[in-house]
Amino acid sequence: MSDLIMQSVQGETMGTFWSVRAVMPAELSLVSRARGIQSVLDLIDGQMSTYKPASALSHFNAAPAGTWHVLPAECFDVVRHALQVARETDGAYDPTIGPLVNLWGFGPDAARHEPPSRDAIDAARERIGWWRIKLDAATHGIFQPGGISLDLSSVAKGYAVDLVGQHLDRAGIDAWLVEVGGELKGKGRKPDGSPWRIGIERPGAAVGAVQRADQLSQVVCLTGRAIATSGDYRRRFEVDGVTYSHHIDPRTGWPVPHTVASVSVLAADAMHADPMGTLMTVLGPEQGMTYARERGLAVMFILHGERGLEERLSPAFEAALAS
Structure with missing residues (x-):
């Protein structure tokens, strides 16, 4: 029986990056699967992009x-x-x-x-x-009905993660970790039998610059589940000391005014986790945590507190950390 090894491949999609890590026999190449993975992502982008005039959504x-x-x-x-x-x-x-x-x-x-x-x-x-x-x-x-403009940016990447995972399943790859623009899902285990573990970045670190454990908030196991993280620290602008993030409350028309730095949500699949991160950010830590507790959602807020960043975890997220 061939030795199983970890292989990786990556590319670009939806204005961001994607990556796949997979456990495969040494004589097989994940790179040879890159074109198929890219075609799945191109399909989603071609249908749901608001930046492409020819997309179905546009x-x-x-x-x-x-x-x-x-x-x-x-x-x-x-x-x-x-x-x-x-x-x-x-x-x-x-x-x-x-x-x-x-x-x-x-x-x-x-x-x-x-x-x-x-x-x-x-x-x-x-x-x-x-x-x-x-x-x-x-x-x-x-x-x-007239004048409606759909924006699926808060769910399309999560859906793409799930679809790539299904593509890998059909290819007979049983253990993988898929990421699209920070949304991730894992299945199976690494060659040494350990689960897929990912660190949740503390807001403020430069993109791709997390190098130390103290730049991570929590480390979670992703074997058999997905995670989506929404934050206010990537897309925003500041005027007269007031920060306006890309998280806009559709009920008011204004960016959310509260102290949420980021929200991470765990779910069985990425399409369900992705919009929940946006929802939690809009609801804020009090209403959001109530919503999460009532529905058993695994949610972690990182908040801007008086003494710096503070974490607030739902019971389901605490249970996930212990599993």
Whole structure:
């Protein structure tokens, strides 16, 4: 029987990076699988990007009022899940937030360095509303009521992680760790029998510069589960001492004002973990933790406290650390 070894491959997608680590026989090459992995990611990006005018999502966003459109199966699944989360959270999470994301300079439009006017925010909010969208599961149809602009950036990367994992499963690879833009999922174990473990970065470290244990907040086992982390420390701007992050509350039209530095969420798959990180950031530490406890969600907040960064863990996240 061939020796199993760890192999890795990486690339670019969705304006960020992806990587796969896998346990394979020594005589097989993960690099030879890179093209197939990239094709899975290109499929998702080609359907769900708001930066590509030819994507299915861009076509829907630009469509005239009162029209129905058929989405590719993958895009339809993600839209349906995003709308389900919106429904369950009374709009604290809302994938139709696209106009506000663009207005604040965090979307495909030009970046900005000062807040938009209140009139502009109010005008953008009139185009927000997950409940205005209708879906037809039988045909994968979606109805454009007019002015709706979907933004799937808070769920598409997680979905891509899951889809790459399924691709590896079909290829007969039983142990892998997939990452797309900081969203991760692991399956199986490393060649020495140990589980996949990843460190949750403490906010403030430079991208890719975590070199010491004290730059990590917690280390979690990802064998058989996924993790998504949302933070305010990558995409933001500051005006007159006030920081405006890319996490915008769809109910107010403004970036969240509270003290959340980052949120990490564990779940069985990355598509479920990904939007929960955004939701927790919007809800904030008090409402968010209540929501997590009531639903048994594994959530860790890192907060800006008076004495520096503070951690707050849900019971399910504490249990996951002990497993």
